[in-house]
Amino acid sequence: MAVTDPPRRRARSVVLGACAVVLAGVAALLLVRATGLDAGTVFSAVVVGVPYAAVVTAVVAVVLAVAGARWPGGIALVLLVVQVVWLAPRFTSDGVEVPADAPRLRVATINAHLGGVDPRALVDFVRAERVDVLAVEELPPEAIPALDDAGLRELMPHRELRPRDDSSLYSRLPFTASGPLAAPTTWPQTTATVDVNGRAVRFVAVHTYYPTGDPGLWAADLTALRASAGEDSVLLGDFNATLDHALMRDLLSAGLVDAHAELGNGWAPTWPADSVLPPVVQLDHVLHGRGLAAVRTDERTLPGSDHRLVFAELALL
Known part of the structure; x- marks a missing residue:
């Protein structure tokens, strides 16, 4: 027994040291x-890892409990509780009651990946889900005819196409x-209003700058979008941001x-969608004002895009 104790102590020290390093990293992330x-x-690039940090913290907490490390285990538990408090609301439905006769809107958004998205796959989705409004980011002029040829012109004859501005x-x-949206964003955001049972619902097709390219421009874009928030507004697109x-x-x-x-569907990564590995972060969102409520959400991987399509059915309250 005496022969094996030193190696065990060394192994325990290594494990505890590794756990301490991990917890220090998690604590720094949570501070940010x-x-x-x-x-x-x-730091905008690392915050996307918060949901994964919660899983890592839980594993470390178990390891520390097994090792009998009470104080480090207590620290891990505190960090885990903080993360659970932040993340739990995303997995709990808001419980908004929607009248059965409330008007519905079906909306979707897709980053076309510079026109690389498969036009037939996109149009097939629009047709199958009876989408009312579709936001498309990174749609160059040369990709528009292919979508129309695939049937989008017949399904969605009304359009505000601004391929040079990046969103349509x-x-x-x-x-x-x-x-174009009257806001000082890096790329002009496209907006349109539709009448639904006498109510004007305003849509904004969003595509912000990306934080790894210039965090200042990205921050300015998201800040400028705040002026678009309204009771009957819908902002949908590639926000290049997580919750x-x-x-x-x-x-x-x-x-x-x-x-x-809102529906408790808090884990819906959308990027990157063009890899053998599954997407890791949700950059694409459908946001709506308090005059609407989400009834259903869905995501779909379409060939040719590096983002998953995001769909939402909204009810007017």
């Missing part, structure tokens, strides 16, 4: 998330107004609701 240090800084809107319903980013939380605090989180 809690203080909003990711807003417009290089297609609709089955007529637009009462449309054009753990401080600026995304600020946008929601302006009066918007994330459709996935």
Whole structure:
């Protein structure tokens, strides 16, 4: 027994040391998330790892419990509780009651990956799900005819196409107004309004700059979008942000609701979707004002796009 004790002690020390390093990293990540240090800084790239950090913390907590390390185990438990408090609301339905006769809108968004998305696959989805409004990001002019040839013109004859501005809107319903959003964003965002039972629902096709390219531009884009929040507004597209980013939380605090989180569908990664591995982060969202409620959400991987398509059925309250 005496011969094996030193190796066991050394192994235990190595394990405890590794756990301490991991917990220090998790604590630093949570500090960034809690203080909003990711807003417009290089830390924006690491905050996307918060959901994964919760899993890692849980594993470390178990290892420390087995090793009988009480104080480190207690620290791990505290960190895990903080993360659970942050993440749990995304997996719990808000419980909004929707009248059976409430008007419905079916919306979807897809990043076309510079026109690489399979036009027939996209049109087949629009047809099968009877999509009312479709937002498309990264749609170059040369990709538009292929979508029309696949049947999108017949399904969605109303459109505000701004391929040079980077985002476009297609609709089955007529637009009462449309054009570029009056906001100082890096790429002009496209907006359109449809009439639903006498109510004007305003859509904004979103594509922000990416934080790894220039966190300052990305931050300015998300901040500028706050002015678009309204009771009957829908912002959908590639936000290049997750619900753990401080600026995304600020946008929601302006009066918007994330459709996935509202229904408790809090784990719906959308990027990257063009790899043999599954997507790891949700950058694509459907946000809506308090005058609407989400009834259903879905995601779909389409050939040729590096983002998953996001779908939401919304009811007018």
